[in-house]
Amino acid sequence: MKFIAKELKKMWKKEILMVFRNGLFLVFLALIFSCATQKSLGKNAKLVRITVSNAKPYCGGAAPTPDMQNPKMEVLPNYSLVLFIQNEDDTRGKEIKMVTTDNSGLLTFELPAGKYQLWKPSKLLSFEEFVKAESPDLGKDFEYKDKECFLAWKENPDFVFEVNSDTTLNLAYHLNCNTGSHPCLKYKGPIRQ
Numbered sequence: 001m002k003f004i005a006k007e008l009k010k011m012w013k014k015e016i017l018m019v020f021r022n023g024l025f026l027v028f029l030a031l032i033f034s035c036a037t038q039k040s041l042g043k044n045a046k047l048v049r050i051t052v053s054n055a056k057p058y059c060g061g062a063a064p065t066p067d068m069q070n071p072k073m074e075v076l077p078n079y080s081l082v083l084f085i086q087n088e089d090d091t092r093g094k095e096i097k098m099v100t101t102d103n104s105g106l107l108t109f110e111l112p113a114g115k116y117q118l119w120k121p122s123k124l125l126s127f128e129e130f131v132k133a134e135s136p137d138l139g140k141d142f143e144y145k146d147k148e149c150f151l152a153w154k155e156n157p158d159f160v161f162e163v164n165s166d167t168t169l170n171l172a173y174h175l176n177c178n179t180g181s182h183p184c185l186k187y188k189g190p191i192r193q
Helices: 002-044 127-134 147-154
Strands: 045-056 072-075 080-086 092-100 106-112 114-119 142-144 159-163 167-174 185-187
Touching: 045 159, 092 106, 092 114, 106 114, 127 147, 159 167
Parallel strands: 045 167
Antiparallel strands: 045 072, 045 106, 080 092, 080 114, 114 159, 142 185
């Protein structure tokens, strides 16, 4: 009886060892496969850096100096945009993710070669929600243009770009002295002196 118990115990240990060894082998294979997959994605991915800023014109009353004639660039820290693939017909394709600039106004991510679009998150709202979000009450010196202006603004990406290799780009919102980057806002107030 003791002999049989010993043999069963040996068999049991061998069985457990074999299961453990096979399990380790499977984990090892999974790790190798995942590393190989990440390396192959890494080879195809390109590093993309986009600086997001406002281009502010000189808005003073006196004649500008030559240095003042170029817009002043102000980076936009912690500014969020939504990244999309661009379809072959130049329309917005599949959403990839929300991206946010760092403290220096820089977006950094990796993408495979292709065409992409960046959209302000409010443009993804319904038309009514978009108009409400983008039309604060600014007082009697301002008025908003018609619905067509808002429709055109809502349906156009903020930025379109192509990735073929590591890429460094600039996205600049060109501001107007009185209305900022809002294309559907009109200023009716006094002219600056």
